[in-house]
Amino acid sequence: ATVDKGVDFANYFCTYAFLYHQKDMLSDRVRMDAYFNSVFNNKHHFVGKTVLDVGTGSGILAIWSAQAGAKKVYAVEATKMAKHAHELVKANNLQDVVEVIEGSIEDITLPEKVDVLISEWMGYFLLRESMFDSVICARDRWLKPTGVMYPSHARMWMAPIRSEVADHKMSEYEVCMDDWHGFVTETKSYYGVDMSVLTKPFSEEQKKYYLQNSLWNNLDPNQVVGTATILKEIDCLTVTVDDIIEVKANISSTITKEDTRLCGFGGWFDVHFNGRMENPAECEVELTTAPSIDDGTHWGQQVFLLHPPVRVNKGDEILVNFLMNRSKENHRLMNVDLGYEIKLSSGQMLPPVRNKFYIE
């Protein structure tokens, strides 16, 4: 499937051309601290080295790399944000080290291979946006065989949760359908047209909107009602696009709270800055987007809600069958197929349930 560049810009890149959006990311202290510490506590990876920043945005990671002692930094950015990055580099007196290049990483050419590839490519639930494809492409073309990836590892997590949002969404959906029924009656009586044949497609459209879209949420750790499990582990140095084009996992989670409700599942990710085996980090850094009271991120968690919620109890086991792949219409969005079965601590199995979700 080839991607139309113009469409990709209209759907995806356009938002990154706003300073407002870059500022949102630059204001995420958990994100910023992780990258800052990973660079400045591992200067041995940077001093005198060449670095490629894939998707430099405002230029922040390229600037830090230069400040940490890099000899040369290539900072590649697809959008007009490149112009601002260039100004920022100059204002911080790094124009002799950092070279900002406006263009898609897939299209540009560098004069040399690099020692470090740094990038902040993570989307919601890690893989939304599919930007990691571009990082893999850059790695294969421009990273030396001995090169280091920043970050070096990534993991996707999932845990059962409780949430009142499940009830809200269901009642929003019901209000919307009530309104529709009034609309059908009025259109018939005022305008002589019977719209009832559209009730089914309308309800499907609205079900998708209210009930099947995954939601951004900053969960309270208290809302996690069972053990969190790893869905996917990625070694950024060796992973291929084929390895991430689909995420498939059978996991099991045990309910850890007494008499509670299973309202859905929360998904999040973490990434690690460990260097590589032959050239490890001196100080390993982790960036996690797990539920947290004080250390929330702009990624939050993606929540997949169940309708209706199910009563569960401590010791019950949830067997989850997870499949995520890319939307056919837009490879940067994801479809999730989430099946689960509950094995009560009594040993009884509840009937299996399957749900489709959209990460849009």
Place this chain on the structure above:
Amino acid sequence: ATVDKGVDFANYFCTYAFLYHQKDMLSDRVRMDAYFNSVFNNKHHFVGKTVLDVGTGSGILAIWSAQAGAKKVYAVEATKMAKHAHELVKANNLQDVVEVIEGSIEDITLPEKVDVLISEWMGYFLLRESMFDSVICARDRWLKPTGVMYPSHARMWMAPIRSEVADHKMSEYEVCMDDWHGFVTETKSYYGVDMSVLTKPFSEEQKKYYLQNSLWNNLDPNQVVGTATILKEIDCLTVTVDDIIEVKANISSTITKEDTRLCGFGGWFDVHFNGRMENPAECEVELTTAPSIDDGTHWGQQVFLLHPPVRVNKGDEILVNFLMNRSKENHRLMNVDLGYEIKLSSGQMLPPVRNKFYIE
């Protein structure tokens, strides 16, 4: 300038593929009543005739045309909504009269020319979306020389207004800039990067967002503080794309309220269903989107705010120099250049002011 079809779909057509959006339009009673009355009070234009509905959406106008006695109706729709229109036609037993065709009106072919071209093509402030281009194209290719346009005429209006939103928007902008200054200070102290060089571009981006975007508003007629003036008159039977690609007008408005504030200008439109000179309507119908307490429409008015507002008084005259043309990046969005001069009733002229606005 050629338009990339995929990009146009991503930016524009996509919204019309949702029943939710079609329902919004179908719930606009002012709009619905106007089209309904124009068709059913002018059956002589429809009985035994052939009709083309450009952009049929749910199919409503095609169905009414058939119910009013048309012999054949071609209902053309670019999006997947065509499928629903087809179902609606069948459910209302009109499949022998109404033929739904999925495709761009620019691309499809009809087996014959038609007697009536009906279309609901109006965007915010009439011309946003530039869909009238498609109607003109359809008219030139498929309307008989004796054919009738529904609607037959359109006008753009403008009037000076007062509005508290001007103050809100300015204070939102100021809060946003305060926040930016805090961000610059923190980024310097925590992360060693001086972002102040981006202050100017950021403030321009935010000024555009908060102060230069025209706003959707349902104005109270009381907010109109001066005489309303016509900016543009269109005869749908004869107008060309060249006539609407740019709207240029010098108009003058007299303040009608004692001691008030000029906070900006409100823009709206009306369309008329008058048939044509040789074949006039029996019952002329008007659809207006002017400020109204009871008869608001989903179009509302477009508001262009001035910062800061200006004190004016009854009898003062506002000379407005209005220029609207299409955005270079997206021909369906508009740029407005709005200059004005105030001639006080004392005869004194205040210095002229020019503002740029975006209808996005």
